[in-house]
Amino acid sequence: MxxxxxxxxxxxxxxxxxxxxxxxxxxxxxxxxxxxxxxxxxxxxxxxxxxxxxxxxxxxxxxxxxxxxxxxxxxxxxxxxxxxxxxxxxxxxxxxxxxxxxxxxxxxxxxxxxxxxxxxxxxxxxxxxxxxxxxxxxxxxxxxxxxxxxxxxxxxxxxxxxxxxxxxxxxxxxxxxxxxxxxxxxxxxxxxxxxxxxxxxxxxxxxxxxxxxxxxxxxxxxxxxxxxxxxxxxxxKFRIQETTAMNYNLISRIKEDENKEFSVLDIGCGCGANLLAIKNKYKNVKLFGVDKNEYALEQAKIIAQTCTCDAESFQFSFDENKFDYIIMDNILNLLCKPEKFLRKIKSYLKADGKLIISVANAMNYRFIYSILYGGKLYKNNLTFNVIYDKPTTLFNYNELSSVLLNCDYKSLDFNRVVSDFASGDEAFINKLCELFGKDKKEQYMTYEYIVVACNNQNINKLDRVIKSIEEEETFKDVSGDIINLIKNLNVTCEDIIKSVNEISNNKIEVLNYVASIMLLNEFYEYIIPLLQRAFEINPKDKDTIYNIGYVLHLFKNDELAMKYLDMLEVKNEETVNLVNEIKSNMNKFDENEVKFLLRRIENNIEVEQSKNKVVEMMLNGILNCDSIIKIVSKDIIKKDVILDEIAILCYKNKLYEEVIPLLQKSYEINNANIDTIYNIGYMLHKFGQDEIALKYLSLKEDEDIEIKKLIEIIRGDINE
Structure with missing residues (x-):
C-alpha cells in the first residue's frame, strides 16, 4: 500500500x-x-x-x-x-x-x-x-x-x-x-x-x-x-468555530462508569462536538441535541437525536423526566429570561439528574479591561475583545449561585476555569485588588465557571431521610434508605453534609450516625468528610473525636489518630483501650520493611536513607538487636558485614545496649573477620572492658596493624 x-x-x-x-x-x-x-x-x-x-x-x-x-x-x-x-x-x-x-x-x-x-x-x-x-x-x-x-x-x-x-x-x-x-x-x-x-x-x-x-x-x-x-x-450556513467548539472542562464533570447506559441532552449543541466527545468516552450513552441552526444539526444528527428550535421556546420533541444530564456550554448568558429557562428545563431532568453549565464570569479581569477601553484594546501586540458582541445577561459568582438556588437547584458544585495570562495582566489584576479588595482576586482570574447542579427532587428525598434519622429508632431502615440514595441517585458526601446543615437539629449526632452507616457499608470515602464536618461544628465532642481516631486507626494512620485522641482530657474505658491498641500497633515493626532496608544497605542502595530509617525505628523502640539478628540470619547474604554496620550505627546514636550483641553474633558467623574483631575490641574498650577486649584482639594481633595499634592503646603503651 x-x-x-x-x-x-x-x-x-x-x-x-x-x-x-x-x-x-x-x-x-x-x-x-x-x-x-x-x-x-x-x-x-x-x-x-x-x-x-x-x-x-x-x-x-x-x-x-x-x-x-x-x-x-x-x-x-x-x-x-x-x-x-x-x-x-x-x-x-x-x-x-x-x-x-x-x-x-x-x-x-x-x-x-x-x-x-x-x-x-x-x-x-x-x-x-x-x-x-x-x-x-x-x-x-x-x-x-x-x-x-x-x-x-x-x-x-x-x-x-x-x-x-x-x-x-x-x-x-x-x-x-x-x-x-x-x-x-x-x-x-x-x-x-x-x-x-x-x-x-x-x-x-x-x-x-x-x-x-x-x-x-x-x-x-x-x-x-x-x-x-x-x-x-x-x-x-453556520460558523464553524462556534458550532464545533469542545469544552472538556464541562464534559469532564460527567462522572459515570464507562459502560453505563445514561442519557445526555446538549442545549445549543451546534454540530454536536461536545456530544461526540462524550460518546468517545461513554460507548453506551444516549445522546440528544437542541439547536436553532438546522444546518449545524445535520452534523449532530450523525451521532444524536436532535430537535431544531430556539431553546427558550421549549418546543422540544423529548419527554419530560428523561435525561440524566443536561449540558449547556456558554448558553445561559445568551438567554433573554435565564431564570425562567432554568426552572423549565428541570422538568426534563430525571429525579436524580444533573444540570452542567459553563458560564462566562463577568468579573474576569479581561472583561473589565475591555469595558474600560471601549470593547477592544491593543496592548503588547495582544487584542482584548469583549466576551460577547451581542446582548447578554452577565453573571458573576454570587449572581450565578443565586439564580440557580432561586430555581430550586441544590448541591451546587462550582469549578473555576482560570484565564491564560499575557504580559502585564498581573499588574492590572493587582490594581483591581488595590481598588476593590484582595479577596476578589480569585474572581478576577476566573474566566468561566463550570457548575454542576442537582435536580431538587433528588435532594428532597435526601432531606426526608436525614430528618427521619432524628425520629427513627431502628438503625436498619434508615441505613437502607441512605445507601439506596447513594447507589441509585448518586447522592454525594457533599449532598449529605449540606442536607444535614440545612435540615438537622442535632447535626453532630446525625453526622456521626451517618458516618457509622458508611463504615458498615464500606463507603469509606464518605466517612472522614462527615466526621470532619462534625468536628468543625464542635471540636470538643467526645464521640466525634473517638470516631475520627477509630477510623484513622482503621485506615492505618495511627500517628494522626493519636493526635485526635490526645485532645480528650478524660478518656473512658473504650477510648483507653483504643489508645493502647494504637500504641501497641505503632510499636510493631514490619519485618518485610526491615528486610528491605537491610538489603538496600547490603547492596549499597540509598545507604544513608536506609540507615536513618533503621535508626529511627530503633530509637522509637520498634526495633532491637534481637529482631535485626533474626532477620540478618535468615535473609541477608553478607551477614557479618551488615551486623557490624548496624552495630557501629547503634554506637553513634548512643544505643549502647544493642552494640555488643550485634558484634558477638557477627563474630559467631565469621570469627575470621578482622573488622568484626577490631570492632568488638574497640567497643569493649569504650565500655571499660579492656581485659575482654584484649582477649579478642590478641587473636589477630600479628595480622592487622590497626588491631596491633589498638592493643597498644589499651595497654597504655601509646596514647589514644
Whole structure:
C-alpha cells in the first residue's frame, strides 16, 4: 500500500528540508511517494527541489494557495492514501504506520490526523523537549500504537491529514474557494462525515509542528481568515468555530462508569462536538441535541437525536423526566429570561439528574479591561475583545449561585476555569485588588465557571431521610434508605453534609450516625468528610473525636489518630483501650520493611536513607538487636558485614545496649573477620572492658596493624 504525501511550499526552505529529511528517515522505504507543489518560492526552494530525484514536483508561476496546490498534487498521485502535510513539520518514528493502522481499522473511517505541539482544535499536547534530540526521545515513547487513544472528531486540522483515496474520490477534492488557506480542511472534514465516514484523531501519533511558518500571522493573513470564514458560512450556513467548539472542562464533570447506559441532552449543541466527545468516552450513552441552526444539526444528527428550535421556546420533541444530564456550554448568558429557562428545563431532568453549565464570569479581569477601553484594546501586540458582541445577561459568582438556588437547584458544585495570562495582566489584576479588595482576586482570574447542579427532587428525598434519622429508632431502615440514595441517585458526601446543615437539629449526632452507616457499608470515602464536618461544628465532642481516631486507626494512620485522641482530657474505658491498641500497633515493626532496608544497605542502595530509617525505628523502640539478628540470619547474604554496620550505627546514636550483641553474633558467623574483631575490641574498650577486649584482639594481633595499634592503646603503651 502506497501513501502519496502532498506537501505545499512557499519559501521557508529550511523547514522544507527538515520535513523531507524526517520523512526519509522515519518512513518505511517503498511505502510512499513525496509530491511537492511549490507556489512560486523565491528563496532557493525551487532549485533545491530540482536536485531531489525521489520527489515529484509541480512548480507554479504564482501562489495558487493551499487548496488548489493540494489538488494539483492529488491529481498526479498514485497512492491508495493521500496525506496532506504542511512543510513546517518534522515527522517522527512510527508516525505513518500508526495512522494507517487506525485508518484501516474500520471501513467507515475516512480520514485520520495526528497530534502535535502547536496545532488548533484540541489536537495539541504538552511536550517536554526543546531540541531535535529531545523531540526524537519524546516521540519514541509517545508513538506507541494504542486503539484506546483513537478519538472520533467532527473535524481534523489539515497540517497532517491522512485520507483514503477512494473516500476522497467520493467526497471530492479540496474546495478551491478557500484560497489561500483556512477552512478548506474544515470543509473537507464535514463532507467526509456527510458521506457516512468518520474523522479520527490518532492521539497515539505525535509529530512536531513549527506552526504558521508559511504565512505568519500578519494583518493580511487575518483578513484572509475573515474572508474565508464568510465563504464557509455562505456554503454551510453556520460558523464553524462556534458550532464545533469542545469544552472538556464541562464534559469532564460527567462522572459515570464507562459502560453505563445514561442519557445526555446538549442545549445549543451546534454540530454536536461536545456530544461526540462524550460518546468517545461513554460507548453506551444516549445522546440528544437542541439547536436553532438546522444546518449545524445535520452534523449532530450523525451521532444524536436532535430537535431544531430556539431553546427558550421549549418546543422540544423529548419527554419530560428523561435525561440524566443536561449540558449547556456558554448558553445561559445568551438567554433573554435565564431564570425562567432554568426552572423549565428541570422538568426534563430525571429525579436524580444533573444540570452542567459553563458560564462566562463577568468579573474576569479581561472583561473589565475591555469595558474600560471601549470593547477592544491593543496592548503588547495582544487584542482584548469583549466576551460577547451581542446582548447578554452577565453573571458573576454570587449572581450565578443565586439564580440557580432561586430555581430550586441544590448541591451546587462550582469549578473555576482560570484565564491564560499575557504580559502585564498581573499588574492590572493587582490594581483591581488595590481598588476593590484582595479577596476578589480569585474572581478576577476566573474566566468561566463550570457548575454542576442537582435536580431538587433528588435532594428532597435526601432531606426526608436525614430528618427521619432524628425520629427513627431502628438503625436498619434508615441505613437502607441512605445507601439506596447513594447507589441509585448518586447522592454525594457533599449532598449529605449540606442536607444535614440545612435540615438537622442535632447535626453532630446525625453526622456521626451517618458516618457509622458508611463504615458498615464500606463507603469509606464518605466517612472522614462527615466526621470532619462534625468536628468543625464542635471540636470538643467526645464521640466525634473517638470516631475520627477509630477510623484513622482503621485506615492505618495511627500517628494522626493519636493526635485526635490526645485532645480528650478524660478518656473512658473504650477510648483507653483504643489508645493502647494504637500504641501497641505503632510499636510493631514490619519485618518485610526491615528486610528491605537491610538489603538496600547490603547492596549499597540509598545507604544513608536506609540507615536513618533503621535508626529511627530503633530509637522509637520498634526495633532491637534481637529482631535485626533474626532477620540478618535468615535473609541477608553478607551477614557479618551488615551486623557490624548496624552495630557501629547503634554506637553513634548512643544505643549502647544493642552494640555488643550485634558484634558477638557477627563474630559467631565469621570469627575470621578482622573488622568484626577490631570492632568488638574497640567497643569493649569504650565500655571499660579492656581485659575482654584484649582477649579478642590478641587473636589477630600479628595480622592487622590497626588491631596491633589498638592493643597498644589499651595497654597504655601509646596514647589514644
Amino acid at each position: 502506497k501513501t502519496s504525501m502532498v506537501i505545499l511550499t512557499y519559501n521557508n526552505l529550511e523547514y522544507t528540508k527538515q520535513c523531507i529529511d524526517s520523512i526519509r528517515k522515519y518512513t518505511e522505504y517503498g511505502t510512499y511517494e513525496i509530491i511537492v507543489v511549490d507556489n512560486a518560492s523565491l528563496d532557493g526552494t525551487v532549485e533545491w527541489l530540482k536536485e531531489q530525484e525521489d520527489i515529484k514536483k509541480v512548480f507554479n508561476n504564482e501562489n495558487q494557495g493551499f487548496p488548489k496546490g493540494c489538488n494539483q498534487g492529488i491529481e498526479i498521485s498514485t497512492g491508495e492514501n493521500i496525506l496532506l502535510l504542511n512543510n513546517d513539520v518534522i515527522v517522527t518514528v512510527n508516525w505513518l504506520s500508526n495512522m494507517i493502522k487506525c485508518l484501516y481499522s474500520s471501513e467507515d473511517i475516512g480520514a485520520v490526523g495526528a497530534v502535535s505541539n502547536s496545532v488548533a482544535y484540541c489536537q495539541q499536547v504538552s511536550v517536554n523537549y526543546n531540541n531535535l534530540y529531545g523531540l526524537n526521545r519524546f516521540a519514541e515513547k509517545y508513538n506507541i500504537s494504542d486503539p484506546s487513544k483513537w478519538e472520533e472528531r467532527i473535524r481534523l486540522i489539515g497540517f497532517c491529514m491522512l485520507i483514503k483515496k477512494k473516500v476522497l474520490d467520493e467526497v471530492g477534492l479540496l474546495d478551491e474557494r478557500f484560497s489561500h488557506e483556512n477552512f478548506e480542511d474544515d470543509d473537507l472534514s464535514l463532507r467526509i462525515r456527510e458521506k457516512g465516514y468518520k474523522n479520527v484523531l490518532c492521539k497515539d501519533t505525535f509529530i512536531h509542528h513549527y506552526g504558521g511558518a508559511s504565512f505568519g500571522k500578519s494583518d493580511k493573513y487575518n483578513s484572509l481568515i475573515d474572508i474565508n470564514e464568510e465563504k464557509f458560512y455562505e456554503k454551510w
